[in-house]
Amino acid sequence: MATEPKPGTLYIVGTPIGNLEDMTFRAVRILQSVDMIAAEDTRHTGKLLQHFQIKTPQMSYHEHNRNSRIPEILESLKYGKAIALVSDAGMPGISDPGYELIKACVDAEIDVVPIPSATAAITALSASGLPTNRFIFDGFLPAKSQQRREYLESLLIETRTLVFYESPHRLRETLKDLGDILGSDRQIVIARELTKLYEEFWRGTIAEAIAHYQQKEPQGEYTLLVAGIEPSKPQITEAELKAELLAMMKQGASRSQASRQLAKEISISRNKLYQLALTIEIDNE
Numbered sequence: 001m002a003t004e005p006k007p008g009t010l011y012i013v014g015t016p017i018g019n020l021e022d023m024t025f026r027a028v029r030i031l032q033s034v035d036m037i038a039a040e041d042t043r044h045t046g047k048l049l050q051h052f053q054i055k056t057p058q059m060s061y062h063e064h065n066r067n068s069r070i071p072e073i074l075e076s077l078k079y080g081k082a083i084a085l086v087s088d089a090g091m092p093g094i095s096d097p098g099y100e101l102i103k104a105c106v107d108a109e110i111d112v113v114p115i116p117s118a119t120a121a122i123t124a125l126s127a128s129g130l131p132t133n134r135f136i137f138d139g140f141l142p143a144k145s146q147q148r149r150e151y152l153e154s155l156l157i158e159t160r161t162l163v164f165y166e167s168p169h170r171l172r173e174t175l176k177d178l179g180d181i182l183g184s185d186r187q188i189v190i191a192r193e194l195t196k197l198y199e200e201f202w203r204g205t206i207a208e209a210i211a212h213y214q215q216k217e218p219q220g221e222y223t224l225l226v227a228g229i230e231p232s233k234p235q236i237t238e239a240e241l242k243a244e245l246l247a248m249m250k251q252g253a254s255r256s257q258a259s260r261q262l263a264k265e266i267s268i269s270r271n272k273l274y275q276l277a278l279t280i281e282i283d284n285e
Contacts, residue, residue: 005033007080008264010105012098014117015048016090016197025135027115028052032047034082038073040096044088061085063097070104077110095139095165121163124191124223127201128161131155131228135161145173152181153269168218175213178226179206187227235274236266238276244275255280 005011011030013071016022031037031054038061039045045058061069077083078106080212085092086099086143090115123139141164142148155162166174178188184207202212206226241262248258255277265271 005030005082006111007082008077009082009111009113010077010102011082011084011113011115011167012092012102013084013086013115014043014090014119014270015086016119016195017089017120017123018052018193018199020048022047022195023052024115024117027117028054028220030115031056031084031086034084036076036081037084037086038101040087040092041096045086048280056084061097061101062273066097066100070101073101074104074108074110077105084115091117094119094121108143118195119192120165120191120221120223123194124189124201125161125227126162128191128225129203130161130187130189130190130225132161134159135163136165140167141174143170143176147173149177149181150271152177153271156182156269157165157229159228159230161228162224164224164226166222166224168220168222171218171222172210172213174224175206175210178224179210182206182226184210189225236268241268241273241276242280245273245283246280249277249280249282 011034013027013030014024015027018030031049031052034056037045037049037058039058040060040062042058042060048054048060049056059069059073061073073083082124085098087094087096087098102112106237125132125135136158141149164174178186184205186206188204188206190202190209191200195203204212213216244262245255245258248254248261253261256274258276259270259274262268264274
């Protein structure tokens with residue numbers, strides 16, 4: 001049963017990630033009825049509002065003005081205004097600065113009401129063909145390769161499906177790092193233009209994805225879904241790892257070289273192996 005927006009409430013309103021037909025009746029009603037819409041990009045949201053004949057005034061709320069906007073929005077909410085928060089697409093607060101406003105409202109004991117919509121991560125996961133019962137959503141990976149590779153190493157033995165967002169200008173670098181760290185034979189699904197006319201799902205190994213995007217120029221925003229490691233894979237004990245490292249080092253490999261080589265053979269972080277190698281005593285060292 002439809003009701004009017006409650007005073008002093010922040011509504012987290014999901015909007016379509018592409019296809020405008022995914023806009024819900026409830027989202028339209030709330031946006032029509034609130035006192036103000038806090039939008040990530042008022043020009044972008046203005047087109048959506050025009051399409052649905054919504055005349056509610058907007059204010060900008062984004063990464064660069066959030067520090068000044070949050071107190072202003074909180075003040076309006078405390079005085080009984082109903083405000084809707086929207087992002088450019090999907091659910092606000094998911095990999096965007098909406099989280100900080102939402103947290104501020106929760107801390108101030110202001111009512112926060114979600115109006116659900118599609119998100120690229122869940123939409124892509126549902127059609128990926130990879131396991132969906134357990135997964136990790138990690139948003140955007142670090143922009144710098146060294147930090148990205150270090151973070152990926154922490155996911156080496158993760159059994160859950162991995163979900164990331166990536167921009168077109170970093171896609172090739174990220175695929176290379178995924179292959180180097182997680183293994184080029186790992187299954188990956190790459191989704192783009194979700195719910196739009198040219199929606200695309202690409203499926204294969206990371207090695208095949210690297211080759212594919214060497215021939216094809218990346219365009220649009222991407223959702224990457226990477227299979228986790230097989231949970232049934234036998235676990236190697238620390239003693240067995242040390243024995244493997246010791247054997248390599250006795251053959252002349254340095255601790256770093258042995259760690260790097262073993263990391264390529266098994267799905268364990270090179271850094272973890274190197275720390276283990278440091279504990280090994282070698283005769284005549």
